[in-house]
Amino acid sequence: MAAQTQTIEVPNDAELMQAQADLWRHSLYYLTSMGLRCAVELGIPTTIHGLGGTATVPDLRAALSLPENKLPFFRRLMRVLVTAGVFAAVDGGETERFRLTPLSRILVDGVVADEHHSQRCFVLGTTSRHYVDAAFALSEWFKKDLASPVPSPFEDLHGARLFDESTPLLDPELDAIVNEGLAAHDNLGIGTLLRECRDLFKGVRSLTDCCGRHGATARAIVKAYPHIKCTVLDLPRLVDQAPRDGVVDYVGGDAFQCTVPPAQAVMLKLVLHHLSDDDCVKILAQCKKAIPSRKEGGKVIVIDILVGPSLGPVMFEAQLMMDMLMMVNTRGRQRDEKDWHDLFMKAGFSDYKIVKKLGARAVFEVYP
Known part of the structure; x- marks a missing residue:
């Protein structure tokens, strides 16, 4: 007996173009996350704050000691982060300037002020290799027949539980970042x-x-x-x-x-x-x-x-x-x-x- 031929409803032209754009966005959202991590590791929010709240690309390059030939790439990073709402572009004039938004203000580090709890470590923890590797193993985790109580993909992969005494045995640096990030997140x-x-x-x-x-x-x-x-x-x-x-x-x-x-x-x-x-x-x-x-x-x-x-x-x-x-x-x-x-x-x-x-x-x- 011949196998039944499967059919599918084909999107119209407009739907097809929109579907492809949506596919790009959802498949590549991780690059926004990595761009945010890059900004935190470079210290861009803290640097803009230290420069008076706004800064040009050359200002940031000099303050961050970046090679001059990275300027075109840095502009592309900032464009994505502005679109994501991490920073804002300052209107007016020919010089490209960026300012902090409420999101990037809570990423400024080293400031002593009531109610300011820098979320820098929250970003570093949630975008760490250990977290990403656990998410990468998600499909394999779903297929495993695990006894109850079911361990998380993180626990199953790494053999340690977050916020537990086993976490520093896995990676002391991760444990410190996660605990600092959790404290800052909870007190915000x-x-x-x-x-x-x-x-x-x-x-x-x-x-x-x-x-x-x-x-x-x-x-x-x-x-x-x-x-x-x-x-x-x-x-x-x-x-x-x-x-x-x-x-x-x-x-x-x-x-x-x-x-x-x-x-x-x-x-x-x-x-x-x-x-x-x-x-x-x-x-x-x-x-x-x-x-x-x-x-x-x-x-x-x-x-x-x-x-x-x-x-x-x-x-x-x-x-x-x-x-x-x-x-x-x-x-x-x-x-x-x-x-x-x-x-x-x-x-x-x-x-x-x-x-x-x-x-x-x-x-x-x-x-x-």
Whole structure:
């Protein structure tokens, strides 16, 4: 019996040209990522800032000590990064000038200012060879019959888990970059949170920042609300690096195994999206044990990504890219409201509310 001939609907001329252009974009987006990494490694955002906020290509070449014969190539790099919104071209005059955008301002390094947390290491971590190699192995990972709990492609390929004691054994430099990038990423926007969610800490007398790393968020809370007694719980290797000046108390321990320090409120900020559903339920249950009843003001504050298309296609795409990042490199995921509801109920909580949506993130109050 002859094989049945397969047919396909052929795009019209306009659709075909658009499809090819879309294919180029999606196949080559990684070059934008590598161009961004190149800009960070060269220090272009920091250099433009140091030159007064705008700079010409010759200014940048001289400041960065680039060979003169690289100028044509450098212009091509900047053109792509301007199109991507990393930098902006300054209008007017014959001299080509570039300025920082909000995106590149958060990539400026070496600046001491309230609420400025340079995202340089976030870029270097997410575009590192270890991350890229894990993504490159994605199709092979899908075909493998792996026992539960299913390791991430990163863990399966490298034999180590991110944010774990095995990471520095894999590559100490990667571990340092990833941890610095994670701290900067998690603390970006804390000032916005404190301004937009003033009632969140109303009546709170004590707070435990669970998995709060070096305590930057807790210290910002104490600065805004000096009456709140803040305690940070995280792994000993992280809290041992924290400043000991009495502003915040630190407890070294594993949130899965040790008792969460009791407080009126416990906060989990950008922690749960790194974890599987089962691990989220375990940590949430531990946090529930640490707080009083709802009548006494007990609550868990969860700040994390809330996936949904309501904020528009660009923000939704960013959320989905972060979900892919979690899938490739951790056992976690980004969650929609039903996912969050299910986690809170499985952990034994009675109710929750969304206090505020801040960009891709949401602030939840979860009640015992």
